[in-house]
Structure formats: structure tokens, C-alpha cells
Amino acid sequence: MPLKVYNTLTGQKEEFKPLHPPKVGMYVCGVTVYDYCHVGHARGALTFDIIRRYLKYKGYELTYVRNITDIDDKIIQRAAELGIPWDELAGKYAEEYYKDMQALGIAKADYEPFATKHIADIQKVVQQLIDNGYAYEVEGDVYFEVRKFTTYGKLSGRNPDDMRSGARIEVDQRKRDPLDFALWKSSKPGEPSWDSPWGNPQGGKGRPGWHIECSAMSTRYLGDSFDIHGGGKDLIFPHHENEIAQAEAASGKPFVKYWIHNGFVQVDQEKMSKSLGNFFTIKDILVEYPAEVVRFFLLKTHYRSPIDFSDKHLEEAKRGLERFYNTFHDVDLAFKGHVDKALSISELDTYREKFEAAMDDDFNTALAIGVLFDLARHTNRLLRDNDSSQSLFANVELIKELGGVLGLFEQEVIRVTFGANVSMSVNVKMLKPEELVALLVEDRNKARANKNWASADAIRKQLEELGIIIEDRPEGTIWRFKV
């Protein structure tokens, strides 16, 4: 089945045909490190984590680059407010960013370049643009001349003549056109700076503009033309539009084939953002919910749709996840089942095919999760009918394998055994002293044997308050953690 992706550049879903199969190059705009990351950043990172995982599942050889912006106005401003060096601030939040990503189960990209480590590459592109006649220098600043790039606006569907530049900010009179944007900025005394050929007769000090680093670093690692470039919807204009102008004006070649943009996380129907102040940091949320719940919550909605962030929705996601874990546990418990109506291999293949069809359709994780729910229900049904535990393990394996493509069900588990014939898998991260629980369960069962229901119920209730669920089943008592 062909993979289809929605391409912002054409406004359509297109069949994914890499430039040099099976190799695929993907560049994603990461974060500017001046503060903690919030759930919106998590969604962006997660979207491309899924795309990466699925491309690999499909057998592509992916090179994934995700940058970190460690020099810009916000960093300088925030550092000044705090009275600390700008690079100390950037370093600190880069560290925090790495921690957040790791906590969310989002692996590092193959390359995670920092802007300040690529000043030479950036200057090379700026010079190239000047040489090609697309950029001009004014008092140490270098601007891109938008009117020279005739296809400007093709990504965001804008016409330069329609844009009301300067409607909300003052236009720098030194620019030839209000739309022109900075490639290189001269530095004021005390600001971070690098030597440059621009400004003063013999060259001056300055720093890169915001957009140029992505053009420079993406092509540095992936070549002048590559397959996928991604980021949040808010980057379409001006950031990505400008990247295209810079890269194509410099190289003379098409820059990116597929542009992919993820939708926003909203709070009460409004975009979650730093400027509105309505954000929740990743750290805050991970105190309340396991990372897997956050991941599941985000993947229940297609990546391009807006998603409303709320406690209620997180709780819903948690319960849904619990459903899968219950199935895993129950199949474990049915270890000694017998063989009859097993799911055939071809039936399992049908689920795999449906899952792939969903993911092939522009990474439709919401639909794909629906397929996993179907398989879980099917498995529970077979379990009820006393089917083969062997074949049901195959079901669970498939759920875990496909869930793994979404980064779900990946936690390390250990097997815990009670008495002679009851055992189960426990998420090791959530592990509490299991011997103690086993002991309490034993005590409770003694109480039950004596029909001391009050005592038995009290133990169950107390354990539940600790996050441990007791269930009395025909085959014996089991316990599990709440998700």
C-alpha cells in the first residue's frame, strides 16, 4: 500500500515518493531554548516521532534532523532579565528539553544541531545569497530581498502584494521592502556576536537571523533538496516560507518535497502558547499523568486537527489505555488455557493490514488506535470463550508490536507470580514492593475464606487507594496497577 502524506505546499494528500528511495531525509524545526517546553511542543515532537517510527516500520532509511535554536532575541532578552549569560540560559533549557523528550519516550534525532555551532555554514549561505543578488547589506545587517524571489508565498498561499506588512509593528526604514527579512543582524555592544564580513569596512560583529539557521543546517545535513520538512502550523508563515526563499535562492534547486505541519494543542478552544500564558509545561503534566497517557491522548486525534487539552480528556485517555493493559493481563492469566477457536494468522494479518492502511493515510493514528481497540475486543472475546492462550499471546504480541509503532506499550515489564498458577506482567516503572501486595492479598483471601467480608473489603479499598486494583476471579485473586 502506498503511503500518502498531506503536503502543505500543494494542499493535498500525495503519494509519498522519496527523492532517493529507500533513503529519506527529514528536517523538523525544534525549539528555541529560553523556557520550559509545554504540551504544544510535545505534540510537535510526538507527531514527527510517529512519522519517524512509521517510516522506519515501512522500511525507509531515514535521516532525521531536528535543530535547536540557541541564539535569538528571546534568549537574549530573557537572559538579560535574569541577569545571566545568554549561553548559560540556552544551555540550561536545552538540558531541560532533552529531559522532557526522554521522559515522553521521544528519541533523539540522528542529528540535533545547534545554531551557534553552525555559524560558518550560516554565513556561507548568507554570502551565497548576496552573491546571487538576493540579499543586500545595510550597516552590518543583511536582508533577504523578497521581491527578487518570484515564487515567494507559494507555501503559505500568500501574495506579497496582499500582505499588510508593518500593520502591527514598525517597519525598518532601511529595508528596501517591508517584507524583506533579516539574514544577519549586527550586534549591539554586550550582545552575543560572531565575526562577520558585513558591516564596517573590514567586517563587523553580528548574529544570525532566525530563519537562516534552518536553511543552512537542513541542507548541510540533508543536501540542497530533501524529502520532508516539518513543524507546527504556526511556522508556515513566515518561518518556512522564508526558509524556502533562502534555500532555493542560494542553491537554485528545489528545497523540500513534502511539507508537513501539525495542528495546535488548545485550551478552552484557544491555542496554547507562551504569549497567551495558557500553557502547561511537560513537566507539570508528567507529575499528574504517566507519559504514555499523554502520548495516547495526543495520538487519539489526527496530527493535523486541533486538540483540546483538559484534565477530562486526559482521564478518558487513561481509561482507554487501561483497557489494553487489562487485555494483556488477562491473556497472561489465561496461560493454561486450551486450544480451540484461535485467531488464525490470516485474521491477525487483517488487523495488521487495517492498521497499516490507517497509518498509510497520512499517519491517521486515531483510526489506527481504533484498529487496536478492535483487536483487543476480539481478543477479550476469544479469551472469554476459553481459547488457546498460545494464539492469544500472538494477539497481544501484535497489539504491542503495532502499538510500538506509536510508541505505546513499550515499558519494561516483569512477571509476578502468586501461588502456583497465577502470574502477571507488571510495568516495572510502576512497580511497588510486590511482595507486600502479595501478602495483603493472601491475608485478604484468608478473611474471605472465613467470610469476614468487612476485613476483606477494607484491604481491597486501602490497596485501591494506593493505586492497586484487586479482582476476585473464578480462577483466583489477581491484582494490577491502575494505569
Add this chain to the structure above:
RNA sequence: GGCGGCAUAGCCAAGUGGCUAAGGCAGAGGUCUGCAAAACCUUUAUUCCCCGGUUCGAGUCCGGGUGCCGCCUCCA
């Protein structure tokens, strides 16, 4: 003002021309059970914001309207 997106059950959310509109959560009834939980079964949208149109046939395409959101300024 320009450009783009969204509107599907109590809530969340798939579906973008054709069998009875996925799935999850919540609710109701049932099976099981000391009780509870889990699981399973049944049930919850004659209908997809409104009005026109195209078509044998539209939630799905086209036109108009209403509401909401985003970008045009830093933003994932």
C-alpha cells in the same frame, strides 16, 4: 482587510461519492460474581451547523450563509 482550517451522538473522535455513519469515554440494561471490579453482550446520531445545487446516489463535491479557530508579530 488577505490567506488557511474546523463544525459528525452527552463528551472525545474516525470517515471525504455508494453495503446497516469506525473506535474510545460516559450512561442504561444484561451475563458473570459474596459484593465490587474487569471482561463480554445489548442499547445510546433515520443522521453528520443551516440553505440551495450537482449526481441514480453526498456527512463526503460545488455555491451561499452562520459560528468557532489559526496565520499575516515571537510562537510547535
